[in-house]
Amino acid sequence: MKMKDCNPKDPAFWEEYAKGLQKGPVNRKCMKPDTWDKAAVTYDDLDKCADYRRQVTTVLDILQQKGALDKENIVIDIACGTGTYAVKMATKCKKVVCLDISSGMLEKLKDKARKFRLSNIEIIQADWHEFSTNDKFDTVFVSMTPLLRSAENIKRFLSISRRFLAVVTWAGIRENQLLKELYREIMGKDLVQKGHDMIFPFNYLYSLGYAPHVTFFNGCWERVRPVETQVENMIWRLELYGDLRDEEKQRVRHRVEALADDRGMVKVTSRVRTCLMVVDKKERDFTCG
Numbered sequence: 238m239k240m241k242d243c244n245p246k247d248p249a250f251w252e253e254y255a256k257g258l259q260k261g262p263v264n265r266k267c268m269k270p271d272t273w274d275k276a277a278v279t280y281d282d283l284d285k286c287a288d289y290r291r292q293v294t295t296v297l298d299i300l301q302q303k304g305a306l307d308k309e310n311i312v313i314d315i316a317c318g319t320g321t322y323a324v325k326m327a328t329k330c331k332k333v334v335c336l337d338i339s340s341g342m343l344e345k346l347k348d349k350a351r352k353f354r355l356s357n358i359e360i361i362q363a364d365w366h367e368f369s370t371n372d373k374f375d376t377v378f379v380s381m382t383p384l385l386r387s388a389e390n391i392k393r394f395l396s397i398s399r400r401f402l403a404v405v406t407w408a409g410i411r412e413n414q415l416l417k418e419l420y421r422e423i424m425g426k427d428l429v430q431k432g433h434d435m436i437f438p439f440n441y442l443y444s445l446g447y448a449p450h451v452t453f454f455n456g457c458w459e460r461v462r463p464v465e466t467q468v469e470n471m472i473w474r475l476e477l478y479g480d481l482r483d484e485e486k487q488r489v490r491h492r493v494e495a496l497a498d499d500r501g502m503v504k505v506t507s508r509v510r511t512c513l514m515v516v517d518k519k520e521r522d523f524t525c526g
């Protein structure tokens with residue numbers, strides 16, 4: 238398509254754009270349950286980071302202010318992971334349906350639901366692509382998942398929402414210095430993380446006539462972990478792009494070990510910008526006069 242024929246206000250433009258985001262090994266790996274089962278073990282380490290906790294609290298506050306988490310509301314958290322948001326939403330609304338493909342993630346969520354005695358959480362282990370429902374939900378919540386790279390998915394999120402669609406995703410800045418350096422050293426080129434960003438979901442919703450309310454969060458996400466855990470995490474991240482040889486894994490280990498403090502702990506920081514987008518379906522069909 239030539240530049241002069243492009244119309245970014247036409248959903249077809251963004252549907253075509255999204256097809257490009259779904260190609261490549263990272264996207265395929267991020268849809269597999271095994272990938273997330275591995276990540277589940279240390280996923281909640283981020284809960285210890287003050288910037289991240291602030292983001293989660295602010296997201297929930299905004300949703301509550303907008304009426305998307307009322308006492309009578311039924312919410313679905315699609316790709317809920319370990320339930321970082323779901324367990325907190327469950328204390329504010331009638332019921333939260335939690336769907337995820339990864340049993341590892343959902344086991345963590347079940348532990349939390351038990352610990353906090355939450356009886357209004359329903360857990361569904363399923364691939365979103367194979368999930369069908371006739372139910373409608375007051376709020377559809379989708380956070381930090383590769384599912385946000387597809388136009389079909391966004392349309393389905395909207396179709397099962399009675400009123401709100403809330404999306405949390407990356408917003409332009411995602412810099413993990415250690416990952417960047419290791420990627421360069423091992424893969425011999427610069428790391429480009431282009432797939433997962435607000436550009437597609439925001440513009441697609443906009444082209445469909447919605448006006449997503451956007452709130453940005455700047456943060457320094459710190460994860461302090463023992464050497465071994467940090468090594469495994471770095472290998473997990475790098476292997477999203479392709480399997481590493483033993484010698485390459487050793488290089489990761491040496492780099493991480495060199496960063497350890499005298500307690501054997503390693504701090505890895507990511508400089509990030511994320512955002513919350515909230516669509517209120519009621520706002521699209523406003524009338525004049």
Ligand SMILES: C[S@@+](CC[C@H](N)C(=O)[O-])C[C@H]1O[C@@H](n2cnc3c(N)ncnc32)[C@H](O)[C@@H]1O
Binds near residue numbers: 317366382
């Ligand atoms: C980065 S985690 C985000 C978890 C949670 N939403 C959060 O914000 O903390 C991405 C999640 O997407 C889930 N996921 C990936 N592909 C999926 C699919 N096809 N169907 C359902 N869940 C999927 C993974 O299992 C994982 O839990």
